[in-house]
């Protein structure tokens with residue numbers, strides 16, 4: 572692989588000596604005399620490795636560490652320190668610098684350090700490649716915040732034990748993604764996953780959809796029909812937007828869950844099933860219970876595991892990881908060469924309030940990938956909602 576090294580030093584002679592040396596070792600080399608020049612290369616995604624002087628005409632070199640920390644393909648930074656600046660160097664290492672080298676420069680030591688940085692870059696590229704291949708095939712749950720870690724832990728236990736779960740959270744927070752994740756990792760994977768979007772089923776049809784009917788059960792029932800509950804036997808029944816389920820059916824569902832059996836409409840035979848129920852809702856079910864619009868007993872029966880997904884604005888630390896996930900997913904799909912997001916664009920993504928949560932973030936990145944011809948996504952590729960929020964501070 573070829574790695575591009577950016578040498579940031581305001582002393583031209585020093586910069587040229589280092590550049591020439593690295594070129595002779597087969598590296599592509601760029602040079603910058605100021606932080607501003609360095610940022611231009613970084614924002615275009617052109618620097619894999621940065622050799623960074625500490626004191627530059629327009630600021631403190633190691634500031635680049637924090638600025639680039641959240642990039643998806645963060646450059647590897649080697650700091651050049653004056654003799655005796657050990658505490659500064661230690662601080663820089665804590666902030667993610669790969670290495671530091673003291674002046675006067677020993678070129679062989681520098682080469683060793685750059686080679687090590689090159690290996691790290693190659694490893695990250697390989698990892699991103701693998702992740703991109705994976706992200707194209709499946710949605711997976713990304714989350715490092717304590718709240719998400721706990722939800723994922725509870726989801727794993729739900730999956731392994733086969734208990735019912737109620738998945739709540741505002742629109743676009745990943746309720747369906749989580750239900751499918753539970754299915755995928757659980758004891759019922761490979762069996763049926765039956766997804767019922769409750770609002771899409773007319774109230775009069777709900778019972779026969781869920782429990783099926785015998786021929787002649789009602790006008791128009793010419794054939795026997797197997798209900799979705801029966802189709803889900805041994806697997807999972809996912810009741811999405813369960814708040815839309817008619818009240819009388821809520822009672823019948825509760826009975827079927829408790830007795831693990833039901834009768835088809837117009838039928839006499841008791842049908843036994845073994846089904847794990849996952850239900851999702853973005854409405855406040857407690858409020859609906861208070862208004863008599865949702866059954867309290869069903870609520871508690873479903874809520875054996877309680878998975879409440881936070882809005883994206885409450886888990887902003889996860890935004891860079893999610894951006895990386897969607898970037899890999901959409902570039903893999905379109906074959907685009909985009910590798911990163913500029914620090915200022917990432918900051919705008921972190922600062923935005925995300926009323927549409929992860930779905931909105933996914934759409935913003937998908938759009939940016941389509942509209943971006945550069946190797947990095949910058950502010951001008953983001954949607955107007957995100958950009959307007961920068962001006963108004965929303």
Ligand SMILES: Nc1ncnc2c1ncn2[C@@H]1O[C@H](COP(=O)(O)OP(=O)(O)OP(=O)(O)O)[C@@H](O)[C@H]1O
Nearest residue numbers: 711712713742743744745746747748853929930933
């Ligand atoms: N944890 C996650 N990891 C990766 N992608 C996610 C995650 N959560 C959500 N998404 C993305 O966000 C989109 C919306 O998620 P999902 O459909 O599960 O939301 P929802 O909570 O069911 O929303 P609604 O209440 O509007 O139905 C998904 O298509 C997926 O791309």
Ligand SMILES: [Mg+2]
Nearest residue numbers: 746747811851
């Ligand atoms: Mg949903």
